Amino acid sequence: MSFDYDLFVIGGGSGGVRAARVAAQAGARVALAEEDRYGGTCVQRGCVPKKLMVFASEYPGYIEDAKAYGWDATLGDFNWDAFKSKLHAELDRLEGVYRNILGNNGVQTFDARAKLADPHTVELSDGSRKTAKHILLAMGGWPVLPDIKGAELGITSNDVFHLDALPETMLILGGGYIACEFACILNGLGVNVTQYYRGAQILRGFDEEARGLVSEEMQQNGIDLHLGTNILEMAQDGDKIRVKATNGTERVFDKVMFATGRRPNTADMGLEELGVKLGRYGEVLVDEYSQTNIPSIYAVGDVTDRVNLTPVAIREGMAFVETVFKGNPTPVDHDLIPTAIFTQPEMGTIGMSEEEARDRGPIEVYATSFKPMRESFAGRAQRVLMKLVVCADTRRVLGCHIVAPGAGEMIQLAGIAVKMGATKEDFDRTVAVHPTMSEEIVTMREPVRTA
Numbered sequence: 001m002s003f004d005y006d007l008f009v010i011g012g013g014s015g016g017v018r019a020a021r022v023a024a025q026a027g028a029r030v031a032l033a034e035e036d037r038y039g040g041t042c043v044q045r046g047c048v049p050k051k052l053m054v055f056a057s058e059y060p061g062y063i064e065d066a067k068a069y070g071w072d073a074t075l076g077d078f079n080w081d082a083f084k085s086k087l088h089a090e091l092d093r094l095e096g097v098y099r100n101i102l103g104n105n106g107v108q109t110f111d112a113r114a115k116l117a118d119p120h121t122v123e124l125s126d127g128s129r130k131t132a133k134h135i136l137l138a139m140g141g142w143p144v145l146p147d148i149k150g151a152e153l154g155i156t157s158n159d160v161f162h163l164d165a166l167p168e169t170m171l172i173l174g175g176g177y178i179a180c181e182f183a184c185i186l187n188g189l190g191v192n193v194t195q196y197y198r199g200a201q202i203l204r205g206f207d208e209e210a211r212g213l214v215s216e217e218m219q220q221n222g223i224d225l226h227l228g229t230n231i232l233e234m235a236q237d238g239d240k241i242r243v244k245a246t247n248g249t250e251r252v253f254d255k256v257m258f259a260t261g262r263r264p265n266t267a268d269m270g271l272e273e274l275g276v277k278l279g280r281y282g283e284v285l286v287d288e289y290s291q292t293n294i295p296s297i298y299a300v301g302d303v304t305d306r307v308n309l310t311p312v313a314i315r316e317g318m319a320f321v322e323t324v325f326k327g328n329p330t331p332v333d334h335d336l337i338p339t340a341i342f343t344q345p346e347m348g349t350i351g352m353s354e355e356e357a358r359d360r361g362p363i364e365v366y367a368t369s370f371k372p373m374r375e376s377f378a379g380r381a382q383r384v385l386m387k388l389v390v391c392a393d394t395r396r397v398l399g400c401h402i403v404a405p406g407a408g409e410m411i412q413l414a415g416i417a418v419k420m421g422a423t424k425e426d427f428d429r430t431v432a433v434h435p436t437m438s439e440e441i442v443t444m445r446e447p448v449r450t451a
């Protein structure tokens with residue numbers, strides 16, 4: 001049977017675009033459909049605009065520090081409109097880059113919603129049908145609103161970049177990295193931020209000591225954090241939102257943002273009708289080669305709900321092309337992925353938390369918390385954490401956790417050593433770079449505790 005294409009990709013985000021480009025470079029006839037903007041969550045609604053907002057939010061702290069270092073520095077008001085227009089111009093530029101990448105590599109693109117008609121046929125929203133030998137699902141995920149009365153009055157992280165004006169007060173519901181990052185960003189931009197989280201501590205799943213320090217520092221920086229607290233209901237109150245909480249309070253906010261989870265974009269895609277197996281949250285179930293239970297259909301990225309990170313989606317897309325178009329079966333390696341949370345201070349992490357490692361066998365924990373030189377001189381109370389979790393038997397470093405300004409940059413490099421299987425003695429043999437914060441990673445001689 002002859003097909004219109006060798007590969008049809010649904011979704012123009014990081015994973016889909018990378019797979020389409022690399023497959024086309026390998027000689028495949030490739031098409032891609034995207035119903036919204038090219039670049040996906042990362043470029044349009046996630047990592048890129050968020051990181052630019054992180055940068056913007058850090059300047060008040062820099063100005064305060066500058067005064068302490070002898071500069072006659074003052075900071076005027078933040079101009080949200082000026083920043084927002086420049087931000088959207090940059091996102092437009094990046095969308096153009098993604099479109100050009102596809103066009104320059106001969107990928108045919110359709111600005112349309114696509115759904116599956118059969119294992120080899122895609123139906124576009126204009127009614128046309130295209131056939132392909134292989135179909136790759138890369139539709140990503142989308143924020144979900146909680147089941148709360150009045151939830152429709154709230155916004156999600158998608159909407160933050162489009163606010164007409166920054167609110168004076170904002171409530172953020174959630175304790176994951178998206179909630180915490182936006183709490184820090186908006187606090188830095190001058191918004192009076194309150195954060196509710198139903199759990200006992202923010203950043204569930206990360207190292208307890210590290211997330212405890214982030215929590216303390218966020219409160220130190222002026223974020224009104226309430227743990228063990230959820231919203232009961234919300235109602236319009238003039239131009240504000242009245243919020244009843246489980247802690248017995250009733251408060252009014254200009255805006256309420258939900259960061260209460262994301263779900264894979266699999267609704268109304270024709271997947272169930274075809275018998276594509278989905279998980280309980282609608283995630284596409286795949287094997288280690290990103291193949292579904294239907295041989296011609298594959299899936300990568302957040303739609304599979306494996307490890308929802310941009311670089312992982314890109315890796316999955318490339319492994320898919322190696323497997324299907326280059327005859328080189330390549331399973332995706334999801335082990336020991338370094339990642340960063342862009343709170344203030346940042347957290348960088350790779351490997352096991354102390355709690356996870358303790359459950360696996362005997363460990364040694366090396367950790368130090370201190371005031372960094374730059375902040376200490378400026379009179380700031382900020383503390384940082386450097387931590388290694390080590391297997392007592394093999395001496396391998398099982399986890400590295402850093403809470404500090406620039407932790408994201410540090411963990412990328414520490415991640416190479418941990419991924420290679422470096423031992424504590426390998427770290428010890430490395431001469432310190434002085435004076436830096438990260439030198440503490442190679443100068444900790446005695447464990448602070450064993451388990």
